[in-house]
Amino acid sequence: MTEFVNSFEQEFGRVEYEEVVRGRRSIRGYKPDPVPQKVIEEVIALATRCPSSMNTQPWHFYVVTGEPLARIRQGNTERNLAGVTPSREIRSHGAYEGVHRKRQIEIAIQLFQAMGIERDDAQGRQDWVLRGFRQFDAPLCIVVTYDKELEGGDIAQFDLGAAVNGLVQAAWSKGLGAVVNSQGIMQSPVVREHAGLADDQVIMICVAMGYPDYTFPANSVVSIRRPVAEVASFVGF
Numbered sequence: 001m002t003e004f005v006n007s008f009e010q011e012f013g014r015v016e017y018e019e020v021v022r023g024r025r026s027i028r029g030y031k032p033d034p035v036p037q038k039v040i041e042e043v044i045a046l047a048t049r050c051p052s053s054m055n056t057q058p059w060h061f062y063v064v065t066g067e068p069l070a071r072i073r074q075g076n077t078e079r080n081l082a083g084v085t086p087s088r089e090i091r092s093h094g095a096y097e098g099v100h101r102k103r104q105i106e107i108a109i110q111l112f113q114a115m116g117i118e119r120d121d122a123q124g125r126q127d128w129v130l131r132g133f134r135q136f137d138a139p140l141c142i143v144v145t146y147d148k149e150l151e152g153g154d155i156a157q158f159d160l161g162a163a164v165n166g167l168v169q170a171a172w173s174k175g176l177g178a179v180v181n182s183q184g185i186m187q188s189p190v191v192r193e194h195a196g197l198a199d200d201q202v203i204m205i206c207v208a209m210g211y212p213d214y215t216f217p218a219n220s221v222v223s224i225r226r227p228v229a230e231v232a233s234f235v236g237f
């Protein structure tokens with residue numbers, strides 16, 4: 001176990017669950033330091049303690065770094081600059097509208113303000129988008145997939161959501177930062193080729209991960225949450 005102790009733990013001691021949940025935020029700027037494979041193994045072991053339908057555990061994690069990740073970044077960037085239509089392997093609801101669009105804009109404004117990107121700064125906005133397609137230059141990326149034979153239902157995706165939440169929380173508890181992102185898998189053929197995905201797997205999402213660069217402005221952004229009174233209905237109390 002001591003092998004997994006990293007500098008964060010040494011500095012702050014073991015952190016409690018509530019501290020992890022309240023402290024975690026998406027990290028979009030990373031130190032270049034590599035993350036030892038053993039630390040990622042521990043993160044995945046914790047994440048996969050999550051519940052899944054009938055304990056089916058329909059997930060697989062492709063942890064990609066080094067040359068293969070560099071090729072994914074390059075392929076994503078080239079295809080996006082060339083205007084190749086994004087192709088994900090999961091269904092999309094299309095563009096957000098109404099309250100969902102409002103919340104999407106809210107977090108974008110927070111991030112752009114932190115980064116000093118003005119409304120009319122087309123180049124700054126483009127650079128930010130490309131940064132996402134490069135997996136925020138994180139030292140590693142975890143491509144999360146599910147078993148193809150479960151395609152057509154909605155439960156496997158639900159199970160993966162639980163696992164991915166576990167991944168980002170477990171990572172945070174070990175001093176690692178992460179950002180779940182769709183941008184990295186928008187050009188799924190690129191990811192499929194360079195991450196060496198098996199034919200029986202469907203790409204759900206990816207998670208960029210590494211040691212946070214706390215001087216990177218967007219990393220200090222704390223996103224807003226709807227209050228419990230708005231999101232919950234208590235029945236029969």
Ligand SMILES: Cc1cc2nc3c(=O)[nH]c(=O)nc-3n(C[C@H](O)[C@H](O)[C@H](O)COP(=O)(O)O)c2cc1C
Nearest residue numbers: 024025026107132179180181182183184205221223
């Ligand atoms: C399914 C999913 C896809 C996401 N895709 C992106 C993305 O492509 N780019 C990005 O910067 N953040 C992405 N995020 C991160 C969200 O923007 C972030 O979780 C949300 O704004 C709440 O902020 P927090 O994680 O800091 O609490 C994604 C998160 C999820 C769950």
